[in-house]
Amino acid sequence: MTARLLLVPSLALVAALVACGGSSSESEVASTPAARADYDVFALRCSKCHSLARPLNSGIDDDGYWRAYVAKMRRQPGSGISAEDSVAILRFLHAYSVEQRKRKGKTVDPP
Amino acid sequence: MSSRGLLLAIALGALLALARWQPALAFDEEHNFAGSAQIDYHVVPSEPGSAVAPSPYTTFQGFTFEAALKVAVDISEHLSANVKACYGCHGFEMDMAYFDLRAADELNLRVGRFSPSFGAFNLRHDPANHMTSDKPLPYDMGRMLRKGDWNNGVLPAPFPTNGAELDGTHWIGNTAQLDYAGYVVMAFKNDTDPDPTDLNFQESHLNDYLTSDPRPAAGSRLALTLKAGDRADITLGASGMFGTYDPNDRLTYAIVGGDFALRVGRTALRMEYLVRRQQMDVTNPDIFKYAIAPVDGDFFAKHGAYAEVEQPVTDALDLLARADGMYRVGNVSNAAVGSGNETAAYSPLSYRSWVARETLAIAYAVERNLRFKGSLELWEFSYPDQAGRETELSFHVGAVGSF
Numbered sequence: 001m002t003a004r005l006l007l008v009p010s011l012a013l014v015a016a017l018v019a020c021g022g023s024s025s026e027s028e029v030a031s032t033p034a035a036r037a038d039y040d041v042f043a044l045r046c047s048k049c050h051s052l053a054r055p056l057n058s059g060i061d062d063d064g065y066w067r068a069y070v071a072k073m074r075r076q077p078g079s080g081i082s083a084e085d086s087v088a089i090l091r092f093l094h095a096y097s098v099e100q101r102k103r104k105g106k107t108v109d110p111p
Numbered sequence: 112m113s114s115r116g117l118l119l120a121i122a123l124g125a126l127l128a129l130a131r132w133q134p135a136l137a138f139d140e141e142h143n144f145a146g147s148a149q150i151d152y153h154v155v156p157s158e159p160g161s162a163v164a165p166s167p168y169t170t171f172q173g174f175t176f177e178a179a180l181k182v183a184v185d186i187s188e189h190l191s192a193n194v195k196a197c198y199g200c201h202g203f204e205m206d207m208a209y210f211d212l213r214a215a216d217e218l219n220l221r222v223g224r225f226s227p228s229f230g231a232f233n234l235r236h237d238p239a240n241h242m243t244s245d246k247p248l249p250y251d252m253g254r255m256l257r258k259g260d261w262n263n264g265v266l267p268a269p270f271p272t273n274g275a276e277l278d279g280t281h282w283i284g285n286t287a288q289l290d291y292a293g294y295v296v297m298a299f300k301n302d303t304d305p306d307p308t309d310l311n312f313q314e315s316h317l318n319d320y321l322t323s324d325p326r327p328a329a330g331s332r333l334a335l336t337l338k339a340g341d342r343a344d345i346t347l348g349a350s351g352m353f354g355t356y357d358p359n360d361r362l363t364y365a366i367v368g369g370d371f372a373l374r375v376g377r378t379a380l381r382m383e384y385l386v387r388r389q390q391m392d393v394t395n396p397d398i399f400k401y402a403i404a405p406v407d408g409d410f411f412a413k414h415g416a417y418a419e420v421e422q423p424v425t426d427a428l429d430l431l432a433r434a435d436g437m438y439r440v441g442n443v444s445n446a447a448v449g450s451g452n453e454t455a456a457y458s459p460l461s462y463r464s465w466v467a468r469e470t471l472a473i474a475y476a477v478e479r480n481l482r483f484k485g486s487l488e489l490w491e492f493s494y495p496d497q498a499g500r501e502t503e504l505s506f507h508v509g510a511v512g513s514f
Contacts, residue, residue, distance in 0.1 A: 044342060047377055050240050053479035053513060054145065065141055068185060075216050075280050077228065077290035078336045078372070080344045084285045 029095045038092035045081045045089060046073070061097035061106070066090060141185040147239035148178035151484075151509035155256065157500060170256045175199075177238060179206060189213050193225075200253055201316055206271050217279040221294075226269045227276055228292035228332040229350040230383055231370040236268045239513035242421060242474040243486050248435040248466070249368075249385045249415025252312065256490050256503055260459055261466065262448050265385040265415035265437065266366055267312050272296045274327060288336040290348075298328035299364065300356045301448070306398060307357045308391040308444035310364065328354025334370075346372040362390040377423045384416040391444065400443040400458055411441025419470075427476040431486075436467035465493045472507075484509045 030039035046052055060066065070089055074081040081089070101107070152174050177199035185191045195207035209223030226233055232250050235241045245254040252267035274296030281289045301311040330352030338344045348370040355363050368385035393409045396402070403409070417435030424430060443458045472486035490503040 041341075044377060048374065048379075049234050051476070051479070051482070051513065053476070057480050057514065058143075068141060069143070072185075072191075075213075075219075077234065077278075077280060077292075077332075078231070078288065078334055078346045078348070079280075080288065080336050080338060080346075080374075082282060082285040082288075082338065 029092070029099050035092070035095060038088045038095070041085050041088040042092040045079070045085055048078075048080060049076065055093070056096070059100075061100045061104075063090075063094055063097065066093045066097070140187075143183040144181070145183070145514060146178070146180040147237055147511060147513040148176070149238035149244065149509055149511040150174060150176050151244040151507055153244075153254065154506045154508075155503060156505075157498075157503055170258065171200075171254060175254070179237060181207065201313060204271070204316060206269055215279070217281045219278050221276040221278065222274075224271055224273050225276070226271050227274065227294045227296050227298075227330055227352070228278060229266065229270070229330060229352060229366070230332075230368050230385065231334075231346065231348055231372060231381065232268060232383065237513075238511050239482075242429050242431045242484065243433070243470065243472045244484050244507040244509040244511075245486075247383070247415075247417035247419070247433065248437050248468060249383065249417060255466075256505060257459075257466070257492065257496070259447070260464075261437065261439070262309050263312055265387045265413050266368075270298075271316065272298050274298075286338045290334045290336070291332065293329075293331040295327040295329050298330075298352065298354045298356075302358050304446065304448065306392040306395045306446065307362060308398070308446060309389060309448045310356055311448055326355055326360045328352055330366075343373070343375045345374075346370070357392065362392060364389045379421040380419070381421070382416070382418045384414070386412055386414045388412050389441075391442070393442075398444050398446040400445055400460075401462060403442065408442060411439060411443075414438045414440075429474045431470070431472040431474070433470040433472070434468070435470070436465060438465040439463070459494050459496070461494060463493070467491045480514055481510065481512045484511060 030036040043052060046055060055069075060069075067090060070081070070086050070093070073079055074083075074086055153172050155170055155172055177197065179195055179197040181193065181195040183191065183193045189212060191211045191213075193207050193209055193211070195205070197204045197206045205224055207223075207225050209221050209225045211219055211221050213219040226236070230250075232241075232247060236246070236250070238244070245251065246264075246268060248255060249265040250268040251258070251264035253263060255261065255263070274294055276292055276294035276296075278290070278292035278294075280291075283289065299310040299312070299315045301307040301309065301314065303311055303314055330350070332348065332350040334346060334348030336344055336346040349368070350370075351365070351367045353363065353365045355361065364387060366385060366387045368383060370383040371381070373380045388410055389412070390410045393399070393403045415435070415437040417433060419431060419433035419435075421429060421431045439460065440463050442462065443460045445458050468491070469489045470486055472484065474482050474484045476482045484507065486507045488505045488507070490505065492501050492503075495501050
């Protein structure tokens with residue numbers, strides 16, 4: 001009986017965790033096939049060494065910063081981020097930054 | 112030209128190239144602040160710690176905690192600084208404090224305190240960057256069962272030390288990336304034991320400001336990454352390090368390793384092999400378990416390898432399966448490393464000893480920046496503990512956050 005008493009709250013906790021897991025606001029940005037392709041390059045390359053939370057939750061929404069940062073990541077050994085990949089990654093990060101700026105009520109520069 | 116002359120010519124060429132560029136006139140200094148913290152609960156149902164007390168059957172059970180804070184500053188287009196402070200088993204420690212002076216992608220001079228380029232795991236050593244609570248056995252630093260018997264892994268990670276590294280990366284078109292690194296660093300030592308028989312990793316980490324072993328270690332790494340289509344890449348790497356570790360610069364260690372990684376989509380297959388050949392001080396035969404062999408009796412070799420598959424199931428859920436192990440061949444010292452006590456207890460290792468482990472792990476990101484980790488580990492040893500066990504089970508449950 002004790003085991004069952006423990007099992008019920010454990011399952012409830014797991015269900016609650018599953019329910020709030022896998023936040024995907026980036027998927028709103030990747031709503032078109034072209035944007036999705038950019039996101040895929042970003043997700044594929046950047047998850048090689050670290051979780052995607054690092055860039056997505058960094059709070060950075062400045063294109064200049066991202067240019068410098070992606071160039072830095074590209075230089076990491078074995079990054080696999082080619083010049084071609086950088087373009088797609090930066091396109092996604094720009095779109096994501098625009099979305100973040102809108103959410104924060106900041107001004108959005110015209111494209 | 113001698114190898115020393117060749118090295119000198121390369122170093123001078125690099126310095127000239129670094130001196131040629133002019134810093135950009137206008138540059139917005141950029142700062143990046145990042146960090147991570149992991150708490151892990153380790154359970155070993157057989158309670159090996161209670162079978163024999165005290166060590167060398169040391170095994171950490173219960174909660175362990177580690178945290179790190181990192182600041183990266185791009186001072187100019189060519190100069191950046193990184194400082195990372197960690198808290199863990201050894202207390203507060205400086206994991207990074209270095210400057211990068213970059214003339215081009217292909218030429219970067221790193222000076223200060225850092226983990227020199229060795230192997231593929233080095234880049235992912237932060238607990239936020241790998242899916243298990245512990246590290247592959249060749250890189251284990253304190254979480255393995257019977258760690259006192261083995262004195263940790265082949266190259267416990269991270270391995271911050273002081274020195275300079277010349278490194279760079281070169282892209283060949285959009286399909287191949289070639290990375291290189293060469294360095295001179297203080298690296299590992301053992302100034303504590305009167306008859307050193309192994310590296311003292313704790314001392315190597317903490318007391319680097321002053322050392323009685325002034326000769327630096329040297330090492331290098333070469334790796335090639337090939338992109339096979341839009342969604343796959345392969346990396347092959349080789350690393351080596353050579354140095355001395357005793358106050359008299361007499362006892363050598365050499366570590367070499369090879370690594371292979373295949374990534375298809377977000378599925379990763381990784382394999383690494385390392386071996387460390389370690390000279391021992393055999394002037395006091397009384398501290399050894401076996402008679403000193405007249406030839407090649409003054410060293411041991413510790414091999415380590417792992418193979419793992421990491422498979423994301425959803426954006427939030429990852430699974431990992433890993434097989435890893437170590438094999439040690441050579442005489443065994445009965446003096447505990449770093450104790451300075453030659454009368455320490457009997458070592459259970461024999462001339463040839465091994466440990467193998469199979470791991471199944473799960474990681475679940477409840478929020479992007481907070482991941483729960485769980486793993487089940489089956490251990491097999493070539494020798495029994497005092498309770499007669501050669502097989503052990505252990506469990507990890509943990510959480511890691513990053514920002």
